[in-house]
Every structure is written in structure tokens, then in C-alpha cells.
Amino acid sequence: MTPNSRIEAALDVALIRSRAGSCPPKLATALEYAVKPGGARIRPTICLNVAMACGDDAPGLTDAACTAIELIHCGSLVHDDLPAFDNADIRRGKPTIHKAFSEPLAVLTGDTLIIMAFEEIGVAAMQDAARGGQLIRELARFSGMPHGICAGQAWESEPVVDLSAYHRAKTGALFTAATRMGAAAAGEDPEAWTELGARIGEAFQVADDLRDALYDEETLGKPAGQDAIHARPNAVTELGVQGAIRRLDDILSGAISSIPSCPGEAALCEMVRKTAERLTPVLPNIASARTA
């Protein structure tokens, strides 16, 4: 089973559990619609790779950790797309949940995906209660308040923003959760894995800034140049295109050298390199900037 098919299979198990017996059919359909087909599944892929690098001796817990992170991510996208936030009509090439179903069902879909994330870990905790408890605490810490993705989103309602707390919570939190939870699922101390996740999160942010500055709306799949329009902090504004690309390279080198010694270290370095390739924008003008 490839890592990707393992992640999809674990998500399917969660979705099947959510529609057992007599349940409201529209919400059941909306849950599946919000989760499948997915995007790049980058967070659970990182989580799975870290767990495998650490031995993956409790695959049920690893699957639950990957699933939980992706369900929280999908739930946050559904709520971020709501009219009160981004008011987005399209997500992953199809109508957003509130457009395809309704706004009440979009709110409930997000709520239910959060609950399902914790439920997956709760069920897996029957195999190893101590690791399960640790995974619950990690997931809550990087999802809620004061430092999770809810906190990150809430910074956007503040007149004065702690920018470093904002980026760490909004974009970084689930990447840090991914590496820490992958390690915890395999019985390793998550602390040693914080830096890898944080650096991948930073790289993701810089890559997103590059794409926002350089791609047009069609390539991006959403309105371009939004950071400049909304005067949001952006690595390209701060460092220029070549500076931002150098920053991305630096962060990813740092990520690789932060990987703790573990049985699957070499494979994990390869995964980070592949993530880097996937993150780096590939427009011709970027390619020339990279060689400049």
C-alpha cells in the first residue's frame, strides 16, 4: 500500500463510521464531499512519513493521527470558506459546501469534522491509551486556543496583530502537529520533531507568498495578488522574488538538518526534498530567478 492509498483508506474508515445507522443524509454527504477527493494531503503525508521513520510500530495510531490532522484541516477549510470569512464559491475545483449544500450544513460539516478528528484518535486509543491521550493533547493544542489554527484565524479579527504568533498558529500549527503526532503515534518523544514541522510550515508560508505574488488567477485557482491588495505581510514584498526563493531554500535545508537521528532518517530527508520541490513555484520566470 502506498502512503497515499493508506491515507485515503484511513479517511474512508472515518467517513464510513460517520454515517452508520439512521443519520441525516445531507450532512453525511457533505462530510464526504468536504474530504474526498482531497488536495495534496500534505499534512497527513508528513505525519505518516515521520511515523514510518520512527518505526511505525502502532499503525492504527499512525492512521488515526494522519486522519485526525486531515479532518481538522478539511473542517477549517469549510469554515474559512463561509460567507462570514472568505466567502469563497469554489474550493478544489468544485462549489464550496455552503454553495453546494447550505450555510447551516457548512457550519455543521466543519463542527462534525473537528469531532470526527478527535473520535478517530479516541478509537485508536483502545490499542494504546497512553499514546492516544498524548495524541489528543497534541491535536487540541495545535487546533484550538491559544496557539492552534482557531487562534491563527482569530488574529485576523484583531486591529493589532502579533505577526509571529499569527503565522505560527495559522499556517505552522498543523505542520508542527503533523511531525509531532507522527512521532508520538510511533512512541517517540514529540519534542525532537517540533523544529522539522515548524520549518516545513514556514516554507509553506513563503511558497504561498511566492505563488500569490507571481501566479495569475487561473494558475492559482483563486484571486492573485491578494497580499499586496490587503497589505498583508508577504516574503516577496519583504525580500523580493530571489530573496524569497533563497529564504525557501534556507528553511528547507534547516528542516532537513533538524531531522532527529532515527531508523528512517534517509527516507524522511527524501520526503522533505520532494515536499520542497512540490512547494517551489514552477513558472518559467521563477525557474530563471532560481538560476540567477
Added chain:
Amino acid sequence: MTPNSRIEAALDVALIRSRAGSCPPKLATALEYAVKPGGARIRPTICLNVAMACGDDAPGLTDAACTAIELIHCGSLVHDDLPAFDNADIRRGKPTIHKAFSEPLAVLTGDTLIIMAFEEIGVAAMQDAARGGQLIRELARFSGMPHGICAGQAWESEPVVDLSAYHRAKTGALFTAATRMGAAAAGEDPEAWTELGARIGEAFQVADDLRDALYDEETLGKPAGQDAIHARPNAVTELGVQGAIRRLDDILSGAISSIPSCPGEAALCEMVRKTAERLTPVLPNIASARTA
């Protein structure tokens, strides 16, 4: 410490945890606003009383179970009040969260309260991982899909409704969670406690139907006669006032006789009787109907 002050103190601990360090201040304030001061705290009171009747040998887990149930309940009220659902301006005598703060902050407050509920149990699980895992599964089961309060709310988006599943999920689920989680926190098998929670939930529903049919808007604190206006199923429409009051008495007698043999059985019967008194409408015409 009275049961009520113990519940408030446990909720305070959760709120303090949610605003540690640098966090977005408006969301921190909104979380407190959504939780304090509370309503009757009926669900955590039931949970605490069941745990005490079972010996309450792990008070930290009991506190976490009570807190988790109340946080989920408060979160569901914040989302139910949103413009897309009830569009309510007032809750517990003050402006609802989306009115007092904003709609984005109301969505995030509900999301964060759900996460905080699971986090409380995750933290308490450090004392007893096996019981913690069980409490996570119980909380998820009665909050999410297919049978929790999210499912209950989602039935309202369906053209054809499974009424029994709807009532069980929408009103009953958190009462059943309350008795089962109280027992589980104290190390007892939750199964024996399902009926007590389900019956208190049914009683709550009938009492609510009576209030909706008999009270005016001022006494009720929200628009009256809504079930008749929306042609929703209501015990008073079905059985008449006296019939509904008899049904309430029957359900509560059944609740008391369902209480499993346990050290605190007598005190628990007293708690159910007090809950019954609190639930039963007290308008003069109801008092005369009760003696009729």
C-alpha cells in the same frame, strides 16, 4: 465545595488554559462570554452527580467530563444562534456572540469550545489514560455523527425526518453523555447508565414542549408558540397539557427506577427529583392542571 461551585471552578480552569501566552484577545474574551455566566448547568450537574454516586474516585476525570459536556453545549448554542440557523439576538439575557463580537468570531468560538472540550479530557487522561480514552469516545459519539448533537441539528435540514433519531440526537444525546460519562469518569461501565440519561433527556424535551405551548415570550425569554407556528412535533399538541404533564411524571419515575445500584443511589434519586421540579413549568394554570 458545592457541586455548582466545583463545576464553575473546573470551567474556569479550561478558560484560563485557553488564553495562556500571546493569543488573540477577542476570541479569548468571546470564549469566556460564551461560557460565563452559564445557564442552569444541568448537563454537568447530572454528570457530576452520577460520578459522585459511583464513588468519584478520580475527581480530575470527573471535572473534565463535566467541563467537556458543558463546553460542547455552550459551543452548540453559539453556532445555533448564528444568522444561518436561529438568527438569535439574545441568549441568557445578553447579546449573542455574533451580535456582541462578529460572525467570524462566533464561528471560531464554537469551533474552539468543541476543541477545548476534548482537550480537557486529554489533559485529565494523564491521570488515567484508559478512562480518558473512553471519555473521548463517549463525548465524540454524543456530539458528532451519526447520532450526536450535530446529527440532531442536521436533521432540521432534511425534507423527511426520522423523528425518533432527531429527538434522541438533538436533545437526548448530551443528557445520555452526561450520565454515561459521569459513570465512566468514576470507573464504572457506562452501559448501565444509558437509560437514566435518555429518560432525563426525554423529560427535558416534554418540559420544553410544555413551556413553548404555555408560556408567553417574556416568561420564556424567547418567542413562544414556535412549535405550533412551525408545525413541529410537540407533546402538548399530541397529548394535551395534562397528558404531557402525566407523561413528564411517568418519564421521571422511570428515570428514578432505572438508576443502577450504587453507593450514592439515594442522593442521585434526590437529584433527579430536584431536576424534575426544576423542569416542570410553574405557571398557576399548570399547578392546577397538576392537581386535576
